[in-house]
Amino acid sequence: MSNNGASPQYDVVIVGAGVSGNLIAKQLGLAGKKVLILEAGLPVPDSREEYMNNFYLALAKTPEAPYPALAGRTGTKDNPAGKLPDPATLPTPRATVLGLGGAPDVSYLVQAQSWIATHPDSPEPPQNPPTAPTGEVRGLQFSSTFERNGGGTSWHWLGTSLRELENDIRMWTKYQHAVDWPVTYDELQPLWALAEKEIGVAASVTQQEPLEVVGLEYPQGYQYPMQPIPTSIVDQTVSQGVSGLEVPGTLPDTPGGSDPQMYDVFVTPTPAGRNSEPYDDRRVCAGNTNCIPICPIQAKWDPTVTLGKALDTGNVTVSYQSVAYNVAVDANNNVTGIDYYQWSRDEHGNLQKVSKSVTGKVFVLACHAIENAKLLLMSNNWKGIANKSDQVGRNLMDHPLYLTWALAPQPLWGYRGPLATAGIESLRDGEFRKYRAAFRMEIGNEGWNFATGDPYTTALDFITGTNDSGLNTDGPNGTAQRLGGTALALKLNNLLTRQFRIACMFDQTPLQENRVTLDVDPQTGKPNNVDGLGLPRPKVEYGFDPYTMEGFRMAAYVCSQVYKQMGATEFTKNNVGGTGDFTYRGVNYHYYGAGHVVGTHRMGPDPCTSVVDATQRSHDVQNLWIVGSGSFPTVCTANPTLTLLALAFKSADSMIAALNS
Amino acid sequence: MSTSPLTPGGASVPPPPIVPATPSEAVVQSFANMSAALTGFQPSFIRPFLDPVNLSGTFYSFAVVQVGQAMMDALMSAYSALSSQTPPLSSQAIADALLEISSPTPSTQAQLCQAIVAMWYLGSWYPPPFQTNGLHQVISSQAYTKSLVWNLAQAHPMGFSAFTFGYWSQAPASLETFGVNTGNGGGQ
Numbered sequence: 001m002s003n004n005g006a007s008p009q010y011d012v013v014i015v016g017a018g019v020s021g022n023l024i025a026k027q028l029g030l031a032g033k034k035v036l037i038l039e040a041g042l043p044v045p046d047s048r049e050e051y052m053n054n055f056y057l058a059l060a061k062t063p064e065a066p067y068p069a070l071a072g073r074t075g076t077k078d079n080p081a082g083k084l085p086d087p088a089t090l091p092t093p094r095a096t097v098l099g100l101g102g103a104p105d106v107s108y109l110v111q112a113q114s115w116i117a118t119h120p121d122s123p124e125p126p127q128n129p130p131t132a133p134t135g136e137v138r139g140l141q142f143s144s145t146f147e148r149n150g151g152g153t154s155w156h157w158l159g160t161s162l163r164e165l166e167n168d169i170r171m172w173t174k175y176q177h178a179v180d181w182p183v184t185y186d187e188l189q190p191l192w193a194l195a196e197k198e199i200g201v202a203a204s205v206t207q208q209e210p211l212e213v214v215g216l217e218y219p220q221g222y223q224y225p226m227q228p229i230p231t232s233i234v235d236q237t238v239s240q241g242v243s244g245l246e247v248p249g250t251l252p253d254t255p256g257g258s259d260p261q262m263y264d265v266f267v268t269p270t271p272a273g274r275n276s277e278p279y280d281d282r283r284v285c286a287g288n289t290n291c292i293p294i295c296p297i298q299a300k301w302d303p304t305v306t307l308g309k310a311l312d313t314g315n316v317t318v319s320y321q322s323v324a325y326n327v328a329v330d331a332n333n334n335v336t337g338i339d340y341y342q343w344s345r346d347e348h349g350n351l352q353k354v355s356k357s358v359t360g361k362v363f364v365l366a367c368h369a370i371e372n373a374k375l376l377l378m379s380n381n382w383k384g385i386a387n388k389s390d391q392v393g394r395n396l397m398d399h400p401l402y403l404t405w406a407l408a409p410q411p412l413w414g415y416r417g418p419l420a421t422a423g424i425e426s427l428r429d430g431e432f433r434k435y436r437a438a439f440r441m442e443i444g445n446e447g448w449n450f451a452t453g454d455p456y457t458t459a460l461d462f463i464t465g466t467n468d469s470g471l472n473t474d475g476p477n478g479t480a481q482r483l484g485g486t487a488l489a490l491k492l493n494n495l496l497t498r499q500f501r502i503a504c505m506f507d508q509t510p511l512q513e514n515r516v517t518l519d520v521d522p523q524t525g526k527p528n529n530v531d532g533l534g535l536p537r538p539k540v541e542y543g544f545d546p547y548t549m550e551g552f553r554m555a556a557y558v559c560s561q562v563y564k565q566m567g568a569t570e571f572t573k574n575n576v577g578g579t580g581d582f583t584y585r586g587v588n589y590h591y592y593g594a595g596h597v598v599g600t601h602r603m604g605p606d607p608c609t610s611v612v613d614a615t616q617r618s619h620d621v622q623n624l625w626i627v628g629s630g631s632f633p634t635v636c637t638a639n640p641t642l643t644l645l646a647l648a649f650k651s652a653d654s655m656i657a658a659l660n661s
Numbered sequence: 662m663s664t665s666p667l668t669p670g671g672a673s674v675p676p677p678p679i680v681p682a683t684p685s686e687a688v689v690q691s692f693a694n695m696s697a698a699l700t701g702f703q704p705s706f707i708r709p710f711l712d713p714v715n716l717s718g719t720f721y722s723f724a725v726v727q728v729g730q731a732m733m734d735a736l737m738s739a740y741s742a743l744s745s746q747t748p749p750l751s752s753q754a755i756a757d758a759l760l761e762i763s764s765p766t767p768s769t770q771a772q773l774c775q776a777i778v779a780m781w782y783l784g785s786w787y788p789p790p791f792q793t794n795g796l797h798q799v800i801s802s803q804a805y806t807k808s809l810v811w812n813l814a815q816a817h818p819m820g821f822s823a824f825t826f827g828y829w830s831q832a833p834a835s836l837e838t839f840g841v842n843t844g845n846g847g848g849q
Contacts, residue, residue, distance in 0.1 A: 055820055056802040059785060230830035276826070287829045290820035415816035417829025445829065447814065455810040459782050463775050482767075484778065485756030489701030489813055489841045496814040 006359070010036045011659055013338055013360035015324045015375065016367030017044075018152025019641060020627040020648040022306040023198065024364055027652035029313030033659060036358060037310075038322040038340055040092045040367065041149030042068045044304045051155075052296055062097040063156045063595070066294045067147050090532045091323060091343040091351055092148040095370075100593075101141055101579030104529045109370070110519040110539040112139045126577020128588065129543075135255070138513070138543035141579045144398045144593030146368050150320060151304040153368065153595060156292045158419055159273040159300045160442070160639040161201040163192050166215045167429045168507070168636035175433040177547065178510055179633045182605045182614040183650075189219050191646035196271075197225050198645060199301040200279040203271030204228040211268060214429040227276045229285065231269050232445045234500045235422035237412040239267035241566030242424070247558050249432035255546055259432040265562065267443065269422045273641070274300040287417040289446055300418075322356070325535055327363065327379040327624065335363040335624050341533050351532050362623050362655050366648075369396075369630030373516040373600040374538045376626070382518060382525075382536070386601075386618040386626065391611050393516035395599035396542065397635040399505035400591040402439075402552050404559040405451035406568040407471070411497035414447035415455070421445060424502075427558065428637040437506040437551025440637050441558070447499035451571075455496050462488055470571045471495050502562065503592075504555035507637050508548045510599050515541055549584035556589070596640045600630040615654035616647060623658070627651050684721050688737065693717040695740040697842065698752040699759060699774055700781045702809060706840030707781070714803055720780050723800055727788060728773055736770055752842065784808035784818075812839035 011033035014021045025035045045051065051066040058065035084106040087093030093108040104110050129139045146153040167174045169181035169188075203224040208216060231239075242265045249259025274285045274295075285299040295302070310316040319342070326339040337360065341353040365372045373393040379385045384392060424441035432438070448454035448469070458469040465482035467473060472480040483491055519528045519539040527536035556572075563570045574588040575581055581590050604610025607619035616631045618624040627648055629640040636643075684692075693708035696717065700707070708717045725733050736759075743755045750758070757763070760778075761771040772789035779787045784804035787797055799805050806821040815833035817824060836843055 052820065053802055056805040057799045059797050059799055061819070230827045232829045233832065236830075284826045286822050286826060287824055288820050288822040289816070294820065296820055411832075413815060413829075413833055415811065415814040415819070416824075416833070421829070446819065449819065455814060456783055459810045459813075460779065460787070463778050463782070482760070482762055484699055484701075484760040484762060484774070485753045486701035486842050487753060488756075488778070490836075490843065492810065492813040493815070493836055493841070496810075 008359040008361050010034045010358065010360040012036070012362045012364060012655065013038065013358055014364040014366055015338065016040070016152065016365070016371070017150050017303070017307055017318060018366060018368065018628070019154050019303045019306075019645055020651075021152075021364065021366030022303045022310055023645055023648040024366065024627065024652045024655070025316045026306055026310035026313065027649065028655060029310050029315035031656045033315060033656070035310070035316040036360070037316065037318045038324050038338065038358070039150050039318055039320050040323040041147070041320070043318075043320045044150035044307065048294065048296070048298070051294055055294055060098060061293065063145060063293045064094070064096045064098070064147065067155065068149050087531055087537065088529065089351070091321070091341075091353070093531050093537075094148045095145040097145055100143055100145070104537070108531075108537060109142060110529050110537050111141050112541060128576055128581050128583040131583070135546040136511075136543050137549070137582050137584070138541075140542045140544065140582060142396065142398065142540045142542040142593065143580050143591065144595045144597050146370065146595065146597065148368075148371070150318070151302055151307065154303050154641060156294060157273070157302070157595075157641050158291050158639065160420065161196065161199060161203070161271040161273045161642040162425070162440070162638035163216065163271075164188070164636045164638045164643055165429050166217070167433070168634070168638065171433065171634055175431075177434060179602075179604065181633050182603055182610075185217075188643070188646060191649050192642065193222065194649045195642050195645040198306060199273040199642070200225050200275060200282075201271050201273055201642070202226045202229045202276040203269070207269050208271070210266060211425055213264065213426060224271065226279060228269050229272045229274060229276050229418060229421055231422050232417045234412045234414055234445050235267060235269070235443055237408060238443055238500070238562070238566065239422070241568070242266065242562050245561060245565050247427070247561060249430050250435055251554055251557060254435050254550055256435045259430060259435065261431060263430055264426055265424055265558065266426050267422050268425055270420060270442075272418065272421070274418055280305060285418060289415060289417060289419060291419045323533055323535070324367070324375055325378055325533070327365070327375065327385055328357075329380065329385050329621055333621050335621055338363060343533060353533055362625070362659060364625045364627060364651075364655070366627045369597040369600045369628060370516050370538050370540075372626055372628060372630050374518065374536075376601070377516075377518050378536065382520065386611060386620045386624060388620050389608055389611055391602055391609065393600050394512050394514070395510035395602050395633075396514040396516055396540065397508045397510055397598040397632075399594035399596040399635055399639070400508055400544070400548070401594045402504040402506070402555050402589060402591055403451055403501060404504070404556070404563075404570065404572040405448050405499070405501035406563045406570045406572075407495070408498045408500060409567045412500055413497050414445055414500050415449070415496065417445045419444065419446050424562075432554075433507075435547070435550065436554055437508060437548045438637050439504045439506045439551055439555050441555075442503045442505065444501040444503060447496055448501060450503070451501045454499065455492070458495055459492060462491055470573065500568075502559050504559065505594055505596075505637075505639075506548055506551040506555070508635055509545045510602070510634055511543065511545060513541060514543060516600055517541075544582065546584075549582070549589075552589045552591070553584060553587065556587070594639075596629065596635060598629045598632040598635040598640060601626045602633045603631040604633060614650075616651045617654060625651050625655060684718060689715075689718045689721055691737060691741065692721040694744065695737070695755075695759070696720070696777060696781055698744075698755040699778050700809060701756070701842055702781070702812075702840045703842045714807060716781075716804065716807055719801065719804070720777070723786065724773070724777065724780070727786065732770070732773060736773055739770065780804070782808060782810040782813075809840070812841065815839055
């Protein structure tokens with residue numbers, strides 16, 4: 001493409017209307033810059049009623065259930081067979097929970113096909129991937145999903161607004177593991193404050209003070225924008241139950257060394273991006289217990305809030321249904337424009353596309369860690385741009401999530417309040433980080449909904465006499481019961497009100513071989529799998545190193561200690577041979593994705609080993625910023641949204657400075 | 662790509678719906694009473710005096726479309742016989758009889774009763790005999806937002822809370838308040 005010497009159409013062209021893109025649009029719009037956002041997906045709807053209705057009618061209420069290009073609605077009039085859409089037919093396919101582990105006709109991400117004997121006719125018993133001589137387990141499925149529509153994936157973020165710890169961002173200096181971030185803790189403090197104000201984070205510095213033991217510090221006199229969210233009875237019960245509990249830094253026989261120090265286990269309320277008082281014309285949280293997949297009343301901040309403010313500047317335009325496929329770079333390593341497909345459906349439902357280009361002075365890729373990498377690799381006729389370091393797409397990380405669940409000895413009434421209101425953050429840092437992954441522990445308020453699909457699973461168990469929940473064992477000789485009437489109601493009341501769960505999320509090691517590439521045949525150069533616009537799909541390779549898996553071993557131990565101390569009965573089940581199953585030191589584990597997709601365009605000071613600098617500006621291409629959690633060098637121990645928003649403020653400032661110079 | 666079930670023009674034409682005759686008031690009330698016994702909820706909770714949502718009517722008609730009028734008529738007759746016995750059976754006894762709780766191989770009619778419990782509890786249709794690959798479906802948005810299993814958790818359907826800020830830090834109201842018939846032959 002070429003602008004033929006004409007003036008650029010915009011000061012800033014941003015790809016993606018999510019957390020980072022919308023914030024940068026707002027900041028640049030406020031600074032009087034003309035901004036265009038190219039958003040691949042459909043517009044933000046005027047009301048969320050349609051999304052809510054999609055959710056209500058979805059049998060599998062997965063994170064993607066409410067959103068366009070629906071997946072998860074089964075047995076409806078429009079989709080009687082409940083078939084998932086083929087990503088090859090969609091203009092903006094995305095990874096979905098229901099597509100995980102599937103072949104490319106249901107899974108947008110092309111992943112190493114399971115070597116697992118999953119075919120029902122296979123004579124082989126199911127097994128988990130083998131451990132390589134390096135100790136790594138390869139061939140795992142990347143289990144996080146995302147959205148491609150106006151507002152992005154953070155329509156269904158949880159709202160958790162924890163700050164990273166100081167040692168999270170200097171892992172190499174402190175523990176000789178992984179890498180340091182190119183920004184300092186002090187530098188992040190005012191940026192976090194800006195992000196907390198933008199979101200409207202509800203929390204109390206006083207309540208967070210006990211976390212000084214893991215290095216959490218606030219500037220003198222800092223206060224969050226609003227009062228904290230009350231903790232749930234689940235939180236209160238766990239908090240009392242773990243009183244006095246200590247665990248060692250490492251378990252016996254941890255590879256590499258040991259940390260015998262004892263660490264206190266205690267519960268703290270979680271800073272939350274949901275309203276405890278009216279804020280930004282949005283209501284207070286009513287405890288719909290539905291932050292994921294969708295808050296029905298927008299009491300939880302989401303990126304559409306910031307998009308509205310961006311549009312209010314009068315300087316920001318959004319072009320929806322506009323899928324960028326090439327970032328055009330000239331001989332001087334400057335982006336001259338972005339080529340994109342504007343798509344639509346004709347009256348027969350057939351997909352139409354028109355190729356368009358837009359010029360600008362500054363360009364921002366803000367379309368998700370996996371899509372950013374894909375777009376960089378697709379540019380320049382699929383030879384890639386901004387990749388002299390060869391790090392684009394590498395170091396793919398998540399917070400692999402280890403879920404455990406238990407039945408409390410007395411009711412603690414889950415299924416009420418925001419999905420999570422507190423956690424155990426006291427094990428997020430220590431000398432053990434030399435030897436194993438640190439983790440945070442999120443206490444859930446949704447019973448066993450995440451764990452087993454309850455209340456559905458247990459209800460059906462007792463209606464039909466099955467035992468998928470593990471709870472239906474009170475019949476003769478431990479067999480399953482079948483109940484009806486009041487007996488059924490009281491039984492379910494007894495069980496559902498005692499359910500709770502804990503999710504552990506790990507600071508996974510960045511690995512070069514965990515990567516996103518284009519799903520292209522190396523011989524022919526042609527894509528193996530494409531989307532509905534004919535663009536190549538992302539291919540993902542993923543695995544864990546022993547450092548990460550040792551974190552799982554510790555987490556399983558800590559959860560069991562917590563349940564034991566509380567007098568709760570643990571029901572955690574780890575299967576073999578399915579998506580997200582692996583074996584470490586003879587023990588089976590299952591992990592979920594947390595949606596915290598990180599690392600694919602890591603930031604760092606050295607252009608040879610990183611893609612962007614500390615302002616998220618490309619080392620190689622001068623007027624290109626690549627933003628979002630893909631810039632994180634490590635995934636750390638906090639949920640990433642707050643910090644990626646904080647970094648977007650810093651990037652916006654650097655763009656304004658560049659445009660004004 | 663025109664075959665995607667998700668594209669408006671590509672959707673297959675659904676068969677014309679079978680529209681049953683609107684059930685009489687007496688039939689709906691009888692179905693509601695039977696549903697109350699099967700689910701362990703109070704009859705006045707299943708079918709309030711003022712009932713603009715009328716899930717009883719919706720579920721009755723839905724089940725008729727799924728299993729046929731003859732099978733529903735047979736079930737309603739069986740319920741009628743049980744509920745008119747002298748001395749009267751407890752609602753627990755009626756539920757146990759209809760669901761054939763003591764039988765290891767419940768009949769087709771008992772499995773229909775299981776599906777009716779699932780409709781009320783889960784807002785969804787699980788076609789009897791609950792085969793795993795059956796076409797489960799959420800009956801309607803209101804069937805979800807009024808589904809009763811959440812009341813058994815003394816909570817609310819996820820995504821549909823009528824409670825107010827901070828309620829989750831306090832113990833919930835009693836199970837009776839949530840409509841459960843706790844006093845009639847209950848216990849384990």
